[in-house]
Amino acid sequence: MTGRRYIAENGTEITDELVDRWAEEAENGFPGAEVTPFEGRAWEADTEPLRPRTIRLSDTMGHLIEADAKRNHMSVSAWTRAAMTERLSHLVDA
Structure with a gap:
Protein backbone atom coordinates (compact mmCIF):
# COMPACT_ATOMS: atom_id res chain seq x y z
CA MET A 1 0.00 0.00 0.00
CA THR A 36 -30.10 -10.78 -9.53
CA PRO A 37 -30.21 -8.55 -12.61
CA PHE A 38 -32.35 -5.43 -12.44
CA GLU A 39 -33.31 -2.55 -14.68
CA GLY A 40 -32.07 0.99 -14.21
CA ARG A 41 -29.28 2.35 -12.08
CA ALA A 42 -28.39 0.85 -8.71
CA TRP A 43 -27.77 4.29 -7.20
CA GLU A 44 -31.08 5.84 -8.25
CA ALA A 45 -34.53 4.86 -7.03
CA ASP A 46 -36.27 6.07 -10.18
CA THR A 47 -35.40 3.91 -13.17
CA GLU A 48 -37.38 5.74 -15.84
CA PRO A 49 -35.23 6.08 -18.97
CA LEU A 50 -33.27 9.34 -19.14
CA ARG A 51 -32.88 11.45 -22.25
CA PRO A 52 -30.31 14.17 -22.83
CA ARG A 53 -31.58 17.74 -22.52
CA THR A 54 -29.76 20.93 -23.36
CA ILE A 55 -29.88 24.04 -21.21
CA ARG A 56 -27.99 27.31 -21.48
CA LEU A 57 -25.94 28.48 -18.49
CA SER A 58 -23.44 31.24 -17.92
CA ASP A 59 -19.86 30.12 -17.39
CA THR A 60 -20.11 31.30 -13.79
CA MET A 61 -23.18 29.18 -13.07
CA GLY A 62 -21.63 26.20 -14.83
CA HIS A 63 -18.46 26.48 -12.73
CA LEU A 64 -20.48 26.82 -9.52
CA ILE A 65 -22.50 23.70 -10.36
CA GLU A 66 -19.37 21.73 -11.28
CA ALA A 67 -17.66 22.76 -8.03
CA ASP A 68 -20.65 21.86 -5.85
CA ALA A 69 -21.15 18.56 -7.67
CA LYS A 70 -17.48 17.71 -7.09
CA ARG A 71 -17.76 18.63 -3.37
CA ASN A 72 -20.75 16.31 -3.10
CA HIS A 73 -19.06 13.50 -5.10
CA MET A 74 -21.71 13.72 -7.83
CA SER A 75 -21.66 14.06 -11.57
CA VAL A 76 -22.97 17.34 -12.96
CA SER A 77 -25.92 15.41 -14.42
CA ALA A 78 -26.76 13.84 -11.05
CA TRP A 79 -26.41 17.24 -9.34
CA THR A 80 -28.72 18.85 -11.90
CA ARG A 81 -31.33 16.08 -11.56
CA ALA A 82 -31.21 16.40 -7.75
CA ALA A 83 -31.61 20.20 -7.92
CA MET A 84 -34.54 19.90 -10.33
CA THR A 85 -36.15 17.14 -8.27
CA GLU A 86 -35.87 19.29 -5.14
CA ARG A 87 -37.40 22.28 -6.91
CA LEU A 88 -40.22 20.22 -8.42
CA SER A 89 -40.97 18.50 -5.09
CA HIS A 90 -42.19 21.88 -3.81
CA LEU A 91 -44.88 21.82 -6.51
CA VAL A 92 -46.06 18.39 -5.40
CA ASP A 93 -46.09 19.42 -1.72
CA ALA A 94 -48.10 22.59 -2.43
Whole structure:
Protein backbone atom coordinates (compact mmCIF):
# COMPACT_ATOMS: atom_id res chain seq x y z
CA MET A 1 0.00 0.00 0.00
CA THR A 2 1.00 3.64 -0.03
CA GLY A 3 1.87 3.78 3.66
CA ARG A 4 -1.63 4.95 4.48
CA ARG A 5 -4.04 2.78 6.44
CA TYR A 6 -7.62 2.37 5.33
CA ILE A 7 -10.24 1.26 7.84
CA ALA A 8 -13.80 0.24 6.87
CA GLU A 9 -16.80 1.51 8.85
CA ASN A 10 -16.97 -1.79 10.72
CA GLY A 11 -13.33 -1.43 11.85
CA THR A 12 -11.82 -3.88 9.35
CA GLU A 13 -8.44 -2.80 7.98
CA ILE A 14 -8.36 -2.82 4.18
CA THR A 15 -5.08 -4.55 3.30
CA ASP A 16 -3.32 -5.09 -0.01
CA GLU A 17 -4.19 -8.79 0.27
CA LEU A 18 -7.88 -7.99 0.73
CA VAL A 19 -7.89 -5.66 -2.29
CA ASP A 20 -6.08 -8.31 -4.36
CA ARG A 21 -8.67 -10.92 -3.35
CA TRP A 22 -11.54 -8.58 -4.27
CA ALA A 23 -9.93 -7.85 -7.63
CA GLU A 24 -9.47 -11.55 -8.36
CA GLU A 25 -13.10 -12.27 -7.41
CA ALA A 26 -14.30 -9.47 -9.69
CA GLU A 27 -12.13 -10.62 -12.57
CA ASN A 28 -13.51 -14.16 -12.16
CA GLY A 29 -17.11 -12.96 -12.18
CA PHE A 30 -17.69 -13.38 -8.42
CA PRO A 31 -17.80 -17.19 -8.40
CA GLY A 32 -20.47 -18.64 -6.13
CA ALA A 33 -22.30 -15.33 -5.86
CA GLU A 34 -25.97 -15.17 -6.78
CA VAL A 35 -26.60 -12.00 -8.74
CA THR A 36 -30.10 -10.78 -9.53
CA PRO A 37 -30.21 -8.55 -12.61
CA PHE A 38 -32.35 -5.43 -12.44
CA GLU A 39 -33.31 -2.55 -14.68
CA GLY A 40 -32.07 0.99 -14.21
CA ARG A 41 -29.28 2.35 -12.08
CA ALA A 42 -28.39 0.85 -8.71
CA TRP A 43 -27.77 4.29 -7.20
CA GLU A 44 -31.08 5.84 -8.25
CA ALA A 45 -34.53 4.86 -7.03
CA ASP A 46 -36.27 6.07 -10.18
CA THR A 47 -35.40 3.91 -13.17
CA GLU A 48 -37.38 5.74 -15.84
CA PRO A 49 -35.23 6.08 -18.97
CA LEU A 50 -33.27 9.34 -19.14
CA ARG A 51 -32.88 11.45 -22.25
CA PRO A 52 -30.31 14.17 -22.83
CA ARG A 53 -31.58 17.74 -22.52
CA THR A 54 -29.76 20.93 -23.36
CA ILE A 55 -29.88 24.04 -21.21
CA ARG A 56 -27.99 27.31 -21.48
CA LEU A 57 -25.94 28.48 -18.49
CA SER A 58 -23.44 31.24 -17.92
CA ASP A 59 -19.86 30.12 -17.39
CA THR A 60 -20.11 31.30 -13.79
CA MET A 61 -23.18 29.18 -13.07
CA GLY A 62 -21.63 26.20 -14.83
CA HIS A 63 -18.46 26.48 -12.73
CA LEU A 64 -20.48 26.82 -9.52
CA ILE A 65 -22.50 23.70 -10.36
CA GLU A 66 -19.37 21.73 -11.28
CA ALA A 67 -17.66 22.76 -8.03
CA ASP A 68 -20.65 21.86 -5.85
CA ALA A 69 -21.15 18.56 -7.67
CA LYS A 70 -17.48 17.71 -7.09
CA ARG A 71 -17.76 18.63 -3.37
CA ASN A 72 -20.75 16.31 -3.10
CA HIS A 73 -19.06 13.50 -5.10
CA MET A 74 -21.71 13.72 -7.83
CA SER A 75 -21.66 14.06 -11.57
CA VAL A 76 -22.97 17.34 -12.96
CA SER A 77 -25.92 15.41 -14.42
CA ALA A 78 -26.76 13.84 -11.05
CA TRP A 79 -26.41 17.24 -9.34
CA THR A 80 -28.72 18.85 -11.90
CA ARG A 81 -31.33 16.08 -11.56
CA ALA A 82 -31.21 16.40 -7.75
CA ALA A 83 -31.61 20.20 -7.92
CA MET A 84 -34.54 19.90 -10.33
CA THR A 85 -36.15 17.14 -8.27
CA GLU A 86 -35.87 19.29 -5.14
CA ARG A 87 -37.40 22.28 -6.91
CA LEU A 88 -40.22 20.22 -8.42
CA SER A 89 -40.97 18.50 -5.09
CA HIS A 90 -42.19 21.88 -3.81
CA LEU A 91 -44.88 21.82 -6.51
CA VAL A 92 -46.06 18.39 -5.40
CA ASP A 93 -46.09 19.42 -1.72
CA ALA A 94 -48.10 22.59 -2.43
